[in-house]
Amino acid sequence: MGSIRFEGVGKVFGNARTGFKALDDVSLAIGEKEFVAIVGPSGCGKTTCLRMVAGFEGVSAGKVLVNDRPVVRPGADRAVVFQQFALFPWKTVRQNIEFGLRNKRIGKDQRDHLVAGSLKLMSLESHGDAYPHQLSGGMQQRVAIARAYVLDPDVLLMDEPFGALDAQTRVVMQEELVRLARVNPRTVLFITHAVEEAVYLADRVAIMSRRPGTIKEIIDVKTVRLAERWDGHERIEDVMDLESFVHLRTRIWKSLREEKAEIGH
8 A cells, every 4th residue: 555645735823814824725635645736936835744644733724635545644654765864873774664563563684674675675784883973964864765665654755855955865765765755655646856867756746736735647657657768777867868857857847947936925
């Protein structure tokens, strides 16, 4: 399982009548093992949508459902990867990854087995005893992703997870996430400001309007990718040269520019 649904979702921060209206009538369905990226102008409510699915924020109107059940609190069926790595600096890589397993009271033998598999999945086998400060930013984010995956969540929520990385490391991590999605797929809701990143990673890209945010348009990337035989094995710099990639990127940028132009008026 791993479906996500927004049904007419609204969000007001503060007083219902005079407060800050962040979202208005957001509706979006994400299927099992589908990768959906959300892009939109700054302040449009992208992260608020993710926090609602995570159970960190409640709705003011409508419903957010995971596996057809309304979200009322955080749960083990969802894991979150943030822009900041949020690792415990006093714990080793292995200890960081197993933290959630300890909280679930999983026995040591099973913990060791699961952590070993997660280290291998993220190519971290030789770094299990290292501390976060001994790792590069990209390696730290690998640990954060491993910590999420080891819990075997139905849904992976990623809030600009590569936003704090340098350009070269960001590309490496994008390619790594594509590889990971092939070998161990999950339902993914991915928040980003980077249009190229959204097109490269996602099956569909949801474009949000300016505040109060709503879903303005949904672009089907997967169908184009299959038609072009772009199967995810290509490096991102090769994909970016494809005519289909350029067309999708231009279409999304045009839609975003329309929102920014409206803000200017």
